[in-house]
Amino acid sequence: MVNIPTGSFMQFKGKFCSNNTYFYVKDRKEQKPNKPEKYLISIEQGNFNYISSLYGVEKTDTTEVFKFDYFGEFYLLHYEESLVEISKTEI
Numbered sequence: 001m002v003n004i005p006t007g008s009f010m011q012f013k014g015k016f017c018s019n020n021t022y023f024y025v026k027d028r029k030e031q032k033p034n035k036p037e038k039y040l041i042s043i044e045q046g047n048f049n050y051i052s053s054l055y056g057v058e059k060t061d062t063t064e065v066f067k068f069d070y071f072g073e074f075y076l077l078h079y080e081e082s083l084v085e086i087s088k089t090e091i
Helices: none
Strands: 007-010 015-018 021-027 038-044 047-059 063-070 073-080 083-089
Antiparallel strands (some): 007 083, 021 038, 073 083
16 A cells, blocks of 8 residues: 655656655556546556546646545645645545
């Protein structure tokens, strides 16, 4: 199980790091009708972990906001050109 960090993180091309764990916002190679386009993974010490699909909540010219869950905890991910912010939220 991965600790989902909360706070602000510098990101580059969908990759950001917290406590020696790298997180990636990825696009699905094949779009599936029941899955959103983006998902979140982590890699820690060479171990790959699928975190969650990212469900779009809001989109502006500079920011995309996604909701995701991990082991019963709900989070918001604010995705900007060079910054990612993650916060806990309610359903």
